[in-house]
Amino acid sequence: MDSKLKSIGYRLEAALSQYLDTSLAVRRECINQTTAGPVLQNLRLTGQLDEAVLLEQKIQRARVAISFARNASPSIVPIHRLPQTFLPKFFFSFLLLSHAYWILASEQCLGSIQFVLPQLWIHIDITATLLKNSSSLSRIETFLSRSGKSQLELHVQYAYEDHAHDRKIDPSLEKAVAPLIPRIRRLRCDIPFLSYDTDPVDSISRKEFSLSVLSQFLNTKATPGTLDALEIWLTGTINIFSIYTNEQLHREDALRLDMPAQHLEDLLFPVTTLRLTRCFPDWTSKAFHNLNELRLCAFHDNAPLHESQLLVILASSPQLRVLELQIELSLLDIAVPPVALHSLETLITHARSFLELGRLLRLLDTGSSPIFMTIYSPFNWYEQPDENIVHFFSRSNVTRLCAEEFNNFYKPFELVNLSPTVKKLPLPHQPTTPGSFTAIIDYLFKFAWIHCTITR
Structure with missing residues (x-):
């Protein structure tokens, strides 16, 4: 026909x-x-x-x-016939632009084709400020009603300064979140302190406030097996906190949850996406097993993570696809076999020198999988890639390399020259002097760029 x-x-x-x-x-x-x-x-x-x-x-x-x-025809499917797993991913992309676009697109779609899909309404943002606004509160209630009994993706932002006098979270926020806890599948919890106060009294207050926040989600009423992704952002403080229970060893920096240690392990074990900033469970926890995504960020403050512990964590997640490390490691001076991470797709490092970067990369065996690698580092101009870095790029399939916060503009070019597989090199910063452009042209002719694309 x-x-x-x-x-x-x-x-x-x-x-x-x-x-x-x-x-x-x-x-x-x-x-x-x-x-x-x-x-x-x-x-x-x-x-x-x-x-x-x-x-x-x-x-x-x-x-x-x-x-x-x-x-x-089977190649062009009307929107109401698309798989239920696809539509939420499509509409969640609007969250990257604006929450207003998300609302308009979802409601227009539902109004025009007249179908209801609870998975479209499972992402909910809650703050104390939103709860005080009638239109925002009505929107949250609309999302909850349309989500039915589906598991939720909850993003909660707390404001410490508003409640510093009692070190407790806002009662209205606590009341709004409490009924949702058994349904939470993905949780992002933001605790912005907004100022880096070094006063010991204030540090204790911040610690108790953080404990109040975590206790709202990690408690005996939470259902094991529901939580799949956990993201904790603890910002505006120089402190690094550890998550423990009352049954575990007491530490000065511990956020001690009032619950059995085994129940905490049961809650964290099913998690496959773990993004933690300045707040970590014990490094031997089951939370670091069978992960697809792991991000550990502490902004280069001292954290008790040793190389041997990192090796165990990586070996416990052989299917890891995303790895970001922004935490200071206590490295060993002995040769160790690298951990096989052949499913790794994205690697983000925040080493402060080529030496630190090389000592980290020597622990990773990424196989032949194409990797998008981002390197954040203020490397000094006189540093050169060591043999660990050279060996990593020679045996890995890094196809895209992004260099951020480099003091020396030419360092990314040196890294690209180590790997013939790099196809794209995004350069976010440009040279500021006319003479720099001439030097860049010279570098372009010196290095092997036959199939590489430079983007800005």
Whole structure:
């Protein structure tokens, strides 16, 4: 049927082209002639207007029929027939732009095709400020009602300064979040302190406030097996806290949860996405097992993570796809075999020197999988990649390399020259002096860039 339509369409296109050429020729003739004779003769063509309208209507009907057949074909699926797992991913992309776009797109979609999919409404943002706004509160209630009994993706932001006097979280926020805890599948918890106060009394207050926040989610009422992703952002403080229970060894920096240690392990073990900033469970916890994504960030403050512990963590997650390390490691001076992470897709490092970077990369065996690697580091201009870095790039398949916060503009070029597999090198910062551009051109000719694309 498709070939028949194509054949007829070709003939129709030729006929319409001839019809159009003739019509335009008549128009030109009518414009050029000024005598009454030709004009009266062309008036007889007015009957063709009805024919043209009929042709247009037939083509319109054909277009509608073809559109219907196209939407019914397996290659083009109407939105209400798409898999239920696809639509949430599609609409969640609007969250990267604006929450307003998310609302408008979701409601317009639901209003136009008249179907209800609870998974479209499972992402909910809650802050104490939103709960004080009637329209925002109504929106949250709408999301909850439309999500049905689906598991939720909850993003909660707390404000420490508003409640520093009692070191407790906002009662309205606590009341709003409490009923949702058994349904939380993905949790992001932001605790912004907004100022780096080094006063010991204030440090204790921050610690107790952080404990109050975590206790709201990690407690005996939480259901093991529900939580799949955990993200904790603890910002605006120089402190690094450890998550323990009352049954475990007491530490000065511990956030001691009032719950059995085994129950905490049962809550954290099913987690496959773990993003932690300045707040970590014990490094031997089951939370570091069977992960798909692991991000540990402490902004280079001292953290009790030793190389041997990191090796165990990585070996416990052989299917790891995303790894970000922004934490100071206590490295060993002995040779150790690298950990096989052949499913790794994204690697983000925050080493402060080529030496630190090399000692970290020597622990990783990424196999032949293509990797998008981002390096954040203020490397000194005189540093050179050591043998660990050279060996990593020679045996890994780094296809995209992004360099951020480099003091020396040319260091990324040196890294690219180590790997023939790099195809793209995003450069976020540009040189500021005219002479720098000349030097860059020289570097481009010195290094092997045959298949590499530079983007800014």
